[in-house]
Amino acid sequence: MIAVLLILIPLLAGLISFFLKSERAARSWALFSSLAALAVAIIAVTANGNESNLAFRADWMGALNSSFSIRMDGLGKLLCLLNAVAFPIIFLGTWHTQYTKAANFFGLMLLTQAGMMGVFLAMDALLFYFFWELALIPAYFLCSQWGGPKRIQVTFKFFIYTFIGSLLMLVGLLYIYYHTPDRSFDIKSFYAIQHHITGNEQTWLFWLLFVAFAIKMPIFPFHTWQPDTYEQAPTSTTMVLSGVMVKMGVFGLLRWLIPVLPAASWAWGDTVSWMAVIGMLYASLIAIRQDDLKRLVAYSSIAHIGLMCVTVFSVNEIGMQGVIIQMFNHGVNIIGLWIVVELIERQFGTRKISELGGIAQKAPAMAILFVVIALANIALPLTNAFVGEFLMFTGIFNSAVTKYNVWFTVLAGLCIILAAVYTLNMIRKVFYGNTVERTANAIDIGLMEKLALGIIVVLIFWIGIYSQPFFAISDTVSADITNSILNKQEVLPVIKK
Amino acid sequence: MLTQRGKLVDRKPLSAWENLYLPGIIKGMFITLSHFFKKKATIKFPEEKRTFSKVFRGVQILNRDEEGRERCTACGLCAVACPAEAITMEGAERQPGEEHLYREEKYAAKYEINMLRCIFCGYCEEACPKDAIYLSQTFAQANYHRKGFIYKKEDLLIPNPKEDPEAYQRAVGERAGGK
Amino acid sequence: MYLLAIDGYFILEKFLLVGLIITLSMVVAMYATYAERKVAAFLQDRIGPNRAGPFGLLQPLADGGKLFFKEEIIPLASSKALFILGPLLAMITALMTSAVIPWSRPLYIFDREVSLQIADINIGILYIFGVVSLGVYGIMIGGWASNNKFSLLAAIRGASQMISYELAMGLSLIALLMLTGSLQMSVIVENQQGGRLGGLLSWHVFYQPLGFFIFFICALAECNRTPFDLPEAENELNFGYHQEYSSMKLGFYLFAEYINMFISGVVMSTLFFGGYDIPFVNEATWNIHPNWLAILGFMMLLTKAFFFVFVFMWIRWTIPRFRYDQLMILGWKKLIPLALINMVVTALVILIWKK
Amino acid sequence: MNALLLSAILGVMMMFSSVLISQKSAARTIAIAGMLLLLIANIMDMQGIHFFRINTEGMMHFDRFALLFNSIAIFSILLYFILSSKDMEKVGGYYSEYFSLIFFILCGIILVTSFKSLLILFLGIEIISIPLYILTGAEKKNLRSNEASLKYFLLGAFSTGLMLMGIALIYGATATFNTTQLTVSEKPGVLMITGMILLLFSMSFKVSAAPFHFWTPDVYDGAPTVFTAFMATIVKVGVFIGFIRLFDESFGMLKPQWQIWVALITAATLFIGNITAVFQQSVKRMLAYSSIAQAGFMLLAVYAMNSEAKEGLLLYSAAYCLATIGIFSVLIKMTDYTFDAFNGLAKKEPIVAATLAIFLLSLAGIPLTVGFMAKFYMLEAAIATGKHLWLVIFAVLMAAVSVYYYFRVIQAMYFKDGQPNPMQISPSFKWTLVVLAGLIVLLGIFPNLLLNWFYF
Amino acid sequence: MSITQILFWFLSVLALFSALMVVTSKNPVHSVLWLILTFFSISGHYILLNAQFLAVVNVIVYAGAIMVLFLFVIMLMNLNKSVEPQKNRWIKIAGGIAGGCLLLVLVAALRNSEIRQQVVQVKEGEIGLIRNLGRELFTTYVVPFEISSILFLSAMVGAVVIGKKD
Amino acid sequence: MPVNYYIFLSIALFCIGIVGVLTRRNAIIIFMCIELMFNAVNLLLVAFSKMHHKAAIDAGSVATNVGSDGQIFVFFIMVVAAAEVSVGLAIIVMMYRNVHSVDVNFLNRLKH
Incomplete structure (x- = not known):
């Protein structure tokens, strides 16, 4: 029942929000309901052992053998938690941002949250697809209505990309559905599919599904929507997109791709990894040359996600562990970055690095918090990202399924260095040095923003120093996923030439 | 209503029965049918002729006296009287030895009536002091050319009672008694 | 029953019959022109043509001679082939109708039964309709080919009039067909033989007076007779669709009209008035050679037909011409509903009767 | 049978009502009430209550599939009447005649959905077509309407000619017109195949499948918008039902022979419909091309021809009709049909814009709307055949393309500023739209509501 | 050759020829008239097949009603001049070739049809x-x-x- | 008469009709060509009907009605054609009233 609540709270709250009149009421309602969701999420995560509360199943479309089936496993728990944590932070961090038609804005935000919750919880392929799209539509409206000047075209590109991806995924899911022995959309039937289809079909299906997830993450050739969208979207939506929504892609790989089509994943892992690595390098190099804060953060996000993707396809238990924890970390960190970017933009009216400087003199609190978060983003030890990335590198390096593991490690490591370059460069230019005309009268951040960033910083250090509870949430999952490939050796030679 | 013969037309709307028109049509049919059996008014003209009234004005004729002499003296009164200006004439003096031809010293050497113009009003007859011209009961002349309708004296002159009394009588017709 | 069951005598016989009937139609048409003038004269208290021959009986020949020797003018701007085709079609369609009419009882020549019907097909009435519906073409093509506005207008008028009235005509006959249960002309005539008053009471006109009435009006319209002679309304359209025609081509049109009149008279007699049935007497009991009986019947049919021809002429000199809209209103809004009602009532009566 | 006869009677009634009733609202009320009556009658038919017992000699068969579709069609027309019938007044002076023609078309649809004899199919298609030619040309002074009508007529008659040739050849091969007796052997003769291909062509023509679609945009664009709404939705879907019945019952055994052809036609239709729609400047014309595109999706059902396909086609027809009728009902109210005309609609008419957005989302096949479930069933059916997976992938790619042009309207309404044309929108109109949108979402979440009625 | 065969060939040639003339005539009125001739020859075929009813209905409906309407409309529009300029000759040639190809394909396909050996009953049979x-x-x-x-x-x-x- | 003859005759007529539809530009003539197509179909149907009838008789059934459905179908085609013509010509006339042409090449107002 708790799992249902997680979806239901934001869904209903979102719908109600549409009918609220004043902006303040809507804002408060959104914060309140997101906090409520957070509370439920925390209860769910901490309720270890009592799994029955975390699953729910109801008949939905009997004719199709699809049911409303949700369950919270380790992976889901962590991501739900991320989802639940992210929204209060976002609302707090952008407490002072003004929106026209705020009721609609917050309503759509909450609907997005509901959709993403559903994605993380669904145990039925059709239901998963439903929520996948449900998360997308409100995001589309958010970006198109409240975004920057080029929002319409850019958001549309984003939408079309993701929609094509999800439709291809639908075809893949349907195909799998047709070949499940019991004609069911249930995830268990899906996990059993590999015995019923040929290797060739697996290849097809792998790419159908992978494209959807790759677009969402995004992976190198499918990433072109991302920087534009992040730039044009209203920052709070960007936070949702980059903090939580991209995790849907990685999540999809972990839950719906690798265990379902292990042979193809194994066979095509190298290809995908290469794509991801190229994407990482490419994004990092571009990020160095970026002048726009938002685009910079956006490209850095591509690099980080690429790393996760490589790790996922290296199929290594330690790596998986790292990916899972890093999903959470990255979500938290990047939201923090966005909050600061948003604050800067709101205060100074620009996002150009070249037009800023010396903010630290006037706004020390912001500077400190931001620097912490930025360092976390480049995975300095003691920060949360270090834990995740360390595990991931270990995983890649030790990967048994690829012979390029050294290459991947080296190239990915290079990206981390590049990340340090551009992040520190940005910090130096924006926060230190002399003030410029725009930043001469800068004022420090308010309570709400401090609160939001403070929570993030706390989380950064908590996980960075004592990450055991978070590993505990998801420890069995990584092994399951890894084993789903590694134990299926008998199907592998089918594809591998 | 001047003539008292006008009849007010009844403009009241037709009754349903009348609106069918059929009775009216049938009535009409029988009216025409009744005519089918009526005596025909046609006169088969050349064979039969209608009897004319006494004052019928036909084609002019130039008269002769009992002795067959032309009566016309070319006085021109008829030409003057003619409203249609259809009559032309030229007078000439009677030469000795022509007395059996012309009654007076003067006679019409040329006498023409353009029958295309003549309106058969009879003024010439009225005007003639010598009873030389009168309108006969002949009608319906025919000719192939317009020229032929300009009647010369030869065409107009009545047959000579001496030489052809029968024809003369026929030409005089009922008028004989009157004049 | 098969249309193409042919042997040599059959062909000969039919050829003769066709020739005979065409000749008859021609002669009748010729004298119909004479009759028309005569009737017109009588109705107008005149005596009509009386110069050519006794009582003017040679008048049609004189007219024909005149038409033959008149100069043949084909307008320059006309479409020549169609200009010639027009009167031809009019004539052909007029003559074709007679093919299914049972002119009389069969003759017996050299022990061979010779039917006096060119083709006894089982869809005789439909055939008549088919041919009648073609009659429009003569008018239309002629009027159009003349390349003259008046002719064209008349042709269009004629066509629409004929099409409109054909409907009511067909509907009026359906009730009759319900009675007879056959479309075969010979069967329809047989149906009307015998019975009281020498077969008089079995004439269909007594069962279908309304049907006959409608049929009669439509026949008038189909023949372009007054009051439906709009296609050739002299004072509106000069002379109608055959305005540009002269000589024998005009003659064909005029002939066709009179043949149509005659044939429609024959059709009406056949369908409604017992065909070759002689009323008041039961000729079947007469003890004379059947050939005589056939000839008598034939005469009877001609008499009836001539009577209708007379009625046509009679109407012509009684009733003024319709206006165009009146014509259409009469056809579509009066006759067709009437014919439908007639049909439904007949059907009901038959239904009740049969029960 | 209930609906067929009642619909004919109602058509005649509407015909006479033009003479007897001068008030337009009265005619409208009669029409709507009549449609309601038809709906009830048809549902009663489904429940086994038949008003008329007529022996059709096996030429028609009112199975649940046909009856359920008829219910959908009647319901859609009812909605259409409620939403748009007032706008028919603008077309021309023959208000009740339009209603009567629509009733007659409904007769045709009922025939086409329930035929068992090719004769009935032919008659049904003609009864659909002839009134449609008229409705297309109803705006007599409008040259575009005239032109559309003439074009539609000539091409429609031409395709009827092809169809008849097909029927004749099939008759030559089998000596029967009864669809269930047509194919008895798996190995058909040349006559049969040729006839079937001709039938396939002509049916593709009627449902505007490429490459026989070229009349569609012109006709839909030229026709008075009210009637475009009708013929692009209910009529088209009705013919589809006929299509699927024909190829299921008559040529089901010959599936290997025609399946690849249908697949090619489907692909071409999807491609042309979607790609061309992208470049349109007028929403009306875009909807015309979108109808071709949607036809492509429905063709997947013909291609797949299994029980999922038939089920899905019903759902698709409902989805497509409801959404398109809704969009058209708003479009009719506008004076300008360009995309820009929708600018800023969301500010001025938030409810209308919101419902319109739902309709468009449904057409685009976004989850939570019935449009998604419809597309889902189609894809499912196509995948279930297990062959030609490329077709399915192509279809979803094209579906993604379709998002482009549907969302252009949404963008215009929500994200662009502008002064939309003044519209006269009554509250009842709005509420009907809301109900319609609710229905679309409801069916999108619980498609079983509709499909539970469906079993063979 | 029996009389039936002679009639068949005569009517067929007439039908085809007049059908061709329908398509090739410049003047619409001529087209109509040729079409009527085509219908007549088809009616002749019906008689040959002893489908009397259809033969007559064909004459009444097609020749008597439908074609009159056509003629009527053409005359009303005064389309006697040929109003088709010879602009798109290529389209015409293409159309002709397309039709010819279709004919070839159909004939080639149906030449070997399964009912090739079957015979049509002419002159007799009651069903018509x-x-x-x-x-x-x-x-x-x-x-x-x-x-x-x-x-x-x-x-x-x-x-x-x-x-x-x- | 072998049925092939009839098939070829009908197909030939049908194709002539199609060629007419494709090549002519006068709407009325196009329409006439469509009627020609209908007639070709009619002829074919009658021929088939007689063929099936003969086949049934040869197979032994005496007073059979096999084949009459083909002729009935022809009847219906004629019925439909009549209705279609009335509507079609009305449309053409309506068009002519507005455009004063029946050339289908003028039908390009909707192409933009």
């Missing part, structure tokens, strides 16, 4: 008679027959809607 067809029409086919009345009603309404001048 009105008695038979009528009985069929009003028993088995009574439902379609009644349904076709809907067609006519709609055509009637349509003629009013479209045709009436307002």
Whole structure:
């Protein structure tokens, strides 16, 4: 029942929000309901052992053998938690941002949250697809209505990309559905599919599904929507997109791709990894040359996600562990970055690095918090990202399924260095040095923003120093996923030439 | 209503029965049918002729006296009287030895009536002091050319009672008694 | 029953019959022109043509001679082939109708039964309709080919009039067909033989007076007779669709009209008035050679037909011409509903009767 | 049978009502009430209550599939009447005649959905077509309407000619017109195949499948918008039902022979419909091309021809009709049909814009709307055949393309500023739209509501 | 060659020739007249097949009603001049070739049809008679027959809607 | 008469009709060509009907009605054609009233 609540709270709250009149009421309602969701999420995560509360199943479309089936496993728990944590932070961090038609804005935000919750919880392929799209539509409206000047075209590109991806995924899911022995959309039937289809079909299906997830993450050739969208979207939506929504892609790989089509994943892992690595390098190099804060953060996000993707396809238990924890970390960190970017933009009216400087003199609190978060983003030890990335590198390096593991490690490591370059460069230019005309009268951040960033910083250090509870949430999952490939050796030679 | 013969037309709307028109049509049919059996008014003209009234004005004729002499003296009164200006004439003096031809010293050497113009009003007859011209009961002349309708004296002159009394009588017709 | 069951005598016989009937139609048409003038004269208290021959009986020949020797003018701007085709079609369609009419009882020549019907097909009435519906073409093509506005207008008028009235005509006959249960002309005539008053009471006109009435009006319209002679309304359209025609081509049109009149008279007699049935007497009991009986019947049919021809002429000199809209209103809004009602009532009566 | 006869009677009634009733609202009320009556009658038919017992000699068969579709069609027309019938007044002076023609078309649809004899199919298609030619040309002074009508007529008659040739050849091969007796052997003769291909062509023509679609945009664009709404939705879907019945019952055994052809036609239709729609400047014309595109999706059902396909086609027809009728009902109210005309609609008419957005989302096949479930069933059916997976992938790619042009309207309404044309929108109109949108979402979440009625 | 065969060939050649003339005539009126001739030759074929009813109905409906309407409209529009300029000769040639190809394909396909050996009954057989067809029409086919009345009603309404001048 | 002859005759007529539809530009003539197509179908149907009838007789059934459905179908085609013509010509006339042409090449107002 708790799992249902997680979806239901934001869904209903979102719908109600549409009918609220004043902006303040809507804002408060959104914060309140997101906090409520957070509370439920925390209860769910901490309720270890009592799994029955975390699953729910109801008949939905009997004719199709699809049911409303949700369950919270380790992976889901962590991501739900991320989802639940992210929204209060976002609302707090952008407490002072003004929106026209705020009721609609917050309503759509909450609907997005509901959709993403559903994605993380669904145990039925059709239901998963439903929520996948449900998360997308409100995001589309958010970006198109409240975004920057080029929002319409850019958001549309984003939408079309993701929609094509999800439709291809639908075809893949349907195909799998047709070949499940019991004609069911249930995830268990899906996990059993590999015995019923040929290797060739697996290849097809792998790419159908992978494209959807790759677009969402995004992976190198499918990433072109991302920087534009992040730039044009209203920052709070960007936070949702980059903090939580991209995790849907990685999540999809972990839950719906690798265990379902292990042979193809194994066979095509190298290809995908290469794509991801190229994407990482490419994004990092571009990020160095970026002048726009938002685009910079956006490209850095591509690099980080690429790393996760490589790790996922290296199929290594330690790596998986790292990916899972890093999903959470990255979500938290990047939201923090966005909050600061948003604050800067709101205060100074620009996002150009070249037009800023010396903010630290006037706004020390912001500077400190931001620097912490930025360092976390480049995975300095003691920060949360270090834990995740360390595990991931270990995983890649030790990967048994690829012979390029050294290459991947080296190239990915290079990206981390590049990340340090551009992040520190940005910090130096924006926060230190002399003030410029725009930043001469800068004022420090308010309570709400401090609160939001403070929570993030706390989380950064908590996980960075004592990450055991978070590993505990998801420890069995990584092994399951890894084993789903590694134990299926008998199907592998089918594809591998 | 001047003539008292006008009849007010009844403009009241037709009754349903009348609106069918059929009775009216049938009535009409029988009216025409009744005519089918009526005596025909046609006169088969050349064979039969209608009897004319006494004052019928036909084609002019130039008269002769009992002795067959032309009566016309070319006085021109008829030409003057003619409203249609259809009559032309030229007078000439009677030469000795022509007395059996012309009654007076003067006679019409040329006498023409353009029958295309003549309106058969009879003024010439009225005007003639010598009873030389009168309108006969002949009608319906025919000719192939317009020229032929300009009647010369030869065409107009009545047959000579001496030489052809029968024809003369026929030409005089009922008028004989009157004049 | 098969249309193409042919042997040599059959062909000969039919050829003769066709020739005979065409000749008859021609002669009748010729004298119909004479009759028309005569009737017109009588109705107008005149005596009509009386110069050519006794009582003017040679008048049609004189007219024909005149038409033959008149100069043949084909307008320059006309479409020549169609200009010639027009009167031809009019004539052909007029003559074709007679093919299914049972002119009389069969003759017996050299022990061979010779039917006096060119083709006894089982869809005789439909055939008549088919041919009648073609009659429009003569008018239309002629009027159009003349390349003259008046002719064209008349042709269009004629066509629409004929099409409109054909409907009511067909509907009026359906009730009759319900009675007879056959479309075969010979069967329809047989149906009307015998019975009281020498077969008089079995004439269909007594069962279908309304049907006959409608049929009669439509026949008038189909023949372009007054009051439906709009296609050739002299004072509106000069002379109608055959305005540009002269000589024998005009003659064909005029002939066709009179043949149509005659044939429609024959059709009406056949369908409604017992065909070759002689009323008041039961000729079947007469003890004379059947050939005589056939000839008598034939005469009877001609008499009836001539009577209708007379009625046509009679109407012509009684009733003024319709206006165009009146014509259409009469056809579509009066006759067709009437014919439908007639049909439904007949059907009901038959239904009740049969029960 | 209930609906067929009642619909004919109602058509005649509407015909006479033009003479007897001068008030337009009265005619409208009669029409709507009549449609309601038809709906009830048809549902009663489904429940086994038949008003008329007529022996059709096996030429028609009112199975649940046909009856359920008829219910959908009647319901859609009812909605259409409620939403748009007032706008028919603008077309021309023959208000009740339009209603009567629509009733007659409904007769045709009922025939086409329930035929068992090719004769009935032919008659049904003609009864659909002839009134449609008229409705297309109803705006007599409008040259575009005239032109559309003439074009539609000539091409429609031409395709009827092809169809008849097909029927004749099939008759030559089998000596029967009864669809269930047509194919008895798996190995058909040349006559049969040729006839079937001709039938396939002509049916593709009627449902505007490429490459026989070229009349569609012109006709839909030229026709008075009210009637475009009708013929692009209910009529088209009705013919589809006929299509699927024909190829299921008559040529089901010959599936290997025609399946690849249908697949090619489907692909071409999807491609042309979607790609061309992208470049349109007028929403009306875009909807015309979108109808071709949607036809492509429905063709997947013909291609797949299994029980999922038939089920899905019903759902698709409902989805497509409801959404398109809704969009058209708003479009009719506008004076300008360009995309820009929708600018800023969301500010001025938030409810209308919101419902319109739902309709468009449904057409685009976004989850939570019935449009998604419809597309889902189609894809499912196509995948279930297990062959030609490329077709399915192509279809979803094209579906993604379709998002482009549907969302252009949404963008215009929500994200662009502008002064939309003044519209006269009554509250009842709005509420009907809301109900319609609710229905679309409801069916999108619980498609079983509709499909539970469906079993063979 | 029997008389039937002679008739068959004569009517076929007539039908084809006049059909070709329909397509090639410049003047629409001539086209109409050739089409009428085609219909007549087809009616002749019906008689040959002893389908008397259809033969006559063909004449009445097609030649007597439909073509009159065509002629009527053409005359009303005064289309006697050929109003088709010879601009798109290539389209015409393409159309001709397309049609010819279709003909070739169909003939080639149907040449080997399974019923090639079968024979059509000419001159005899009762089914084409009105008695038979009528009985069929009003028993088995009574439902379609009644349904076709809907067609006519709609055509009637349509003629009013479209045709009436307002 | 072998049925092939009839098939070829009908197909030839049908194709002539199609060629007419494709090549001519006068709407009325196009329409006439469509009627020609209908007639070709009619002829074919009658021929088939007689063929099936003969086949049934040869197979032994005496007073069979096999084949009459083909002729009935022809009857219906004629019925439909009549209705279609009335509507079609009305449309053409309506068009002509507005455009004063029946050339289908003028039908390009909707192409933009």
